[in-house]
Amino acid sequence: MNPIHPTPRSEYLHGIKMVAPSMIATGAWGMVTGVAMLKSALTLTQALGMTAFVYAGSAQLAVVPLIAASAPIWVILLSATVINLRFVIYAAALAPHFRGVSTLKKLGLGYLSGDISFVIFMQRVHAEPERAYAQQFLLGCTSVSWLVWQLGSLVGIILASQIPDRWGLDFAGTLALLALVIPIIRDRAAAAGVAVTAVVAIIGAQWPLRLGVIAAAAAGIATSMLVESYVRHAARKVTP
Amino acid sequence: MSPLKIWITIAGMTAITVLTRSGFLLLPERFSLPPIISRALRYAPACALVAIIVPDVMSGQIPGAGFLHNARLLGALAGAATFYRTRSMLATIAVGMLALTLARFALG
Numbered sequence: 517m518n519p520i521h522p523t524p525r526s527e528y529l530h531g532i533k534m535v536a537p538s539m540i541a542t543g544a545w546g547m548v549t550g551v552a553m554l555k556s557a558l559t560l561t562q563a564l565g566m567t568a569f570v571y572a573g574s575a576q577l578a579v580v581p582l583i584a585a586s587a588p589i590w591v592i593l594l595s596a597t598v599i600n601l602r603f604v605i606y607a608a609a610l611a612p613h614f615r616g617v618s619t620l621k622k623l624g625l626g627y628l629s630g631d632i633s634f635v636i637f638m639q640r641v642h643a644e645p646e647r648a649y650a651q652q653f654l655l656g657c658t659s660v661s662w663l664v665w666q667l668g669s670l671v672g673i674i675l676a677s678q679i680p681d682r683w684g685l686d687f688a689g690t691l692a693l694l695a696l697v698i699p700i701i702r703d704r705a706a707a708a709g710v711a712v713t714a715v716v717a718i719i720g721a722q723w724p725l726r727l728g729v730i731a732a733a734a735a736g737i738a739t740s741m742l743v744e745s746y747v748r749h750a751a752r753k754v755t756p
Numbered sequence: 757m758s759p760l761k762i763w764i765t766i767a768g769m770t771a772i773t774v775l776t777r778s779g780f781l782l783l784p785e786r787f788s789l790p791p792i793i794s795r796a797l798r799y800a801p802a803c804a805l806v807a808i809i810v811p812d813v814m815s816g817q818i819p820g821a822g823f824l825h826n827a828r829l830l831g832a833l834a835g836a837a838t839f840y841r842t843r844s845m846l847a848t849i850a851v852g853m854l855a856l857t858l859a860r861f862a863l864g
């Protein structure tokens with residue numbers, strides 16, 4: 517892989533090198549998020565604030581239609597939480613590699629670790645579990661991702677103020693979410709859950725307070741878990 | 757939404773990013789997730805995203821018109837088909853936006 521003797525600097529640079537190929541997509545995604553935020557719900561300052569602080573593209577894209585529809589804050593925050601729950605799984609996988617690191621560094625590294633950095637970091641620790649300076653490697657991934665994402669969002673926010681609303685560019689955000697969700701529907705249980713979610717979401721589209729979103733996600737998660745249990749029990753019966 | 761509510765939402769979402777990404781790292785090091793929770797967590801993001809995407813796509817439906825008389829639905833279908841072929845977010849956005857524009861033009 518990386519033949520030289522690892523130093524903090526070499527690992528930081530290696531992280532940058534490994535994350536670089538994904539940065540066109542990250543920049544474009546940031547741009548789409550910037551456009552979607554400004555086009556449907558937020559003022560310039562609010563969009564800049566959301567980009568700078570929230571730093572979670574899928575959650576940002578997802579709450580935009582909810583803010584535009586004036587959903588209650590708790591519904592918006594609950595939706596953002598459910599979308600971000602995947603990060604809890606990521607953090608559980610990262611935790612063994614950050615034993616003995618200071619609390620402040622854990623907070624910072626965790627906050628900066630989005631989907632792409634996580635995937636690349638896990639590839640490294642699987643390929644070379646004993647290699648030193650894993651945190652520096654992760655910092656290399658996350659610092660570049662952060663920068664490219666922020667720049668992309670900034671470009672999107674500025675562009676959006678120049679583009680007429682009737683172009684329907686906010687829809688690019690929905691398409692980005694679509695590209696994000698398809699690869700995580702990996703098995704039958706996930707597919708069944710998503711199908712139930714879609715049906716409940718259509719039925720509940722006009723429910724007050726946008727509660728249809730919460731109900732649809734809850735019904736889908738329950739369905740996925742039931743199907744998974746069923747598949748596991750069926751498998752046990754066939755192969756004793 | 758009022759500006760105050762939007763800023764409260766932004767502050768709340770920032771807290772959610774920190775809690776979901778870093779919260780687990782700050783727990784005692786021997787702690788692990790109960791199996792039922794980690795199972796639910798595995799399926800939650802896909803369901804939540806679909807719960808947001810579907811109403812947004814269906815908002816393009818014109819009342820009384822046919823199911824496919826919906827430019828956003830046609831754009832989303834074209835985008836999904838593109839993603840299955842290319843696995844590229846950029847191509848998905850490009851083809852989806854093109855299909856949306858053409859469908860709007862065709863449907864009037």
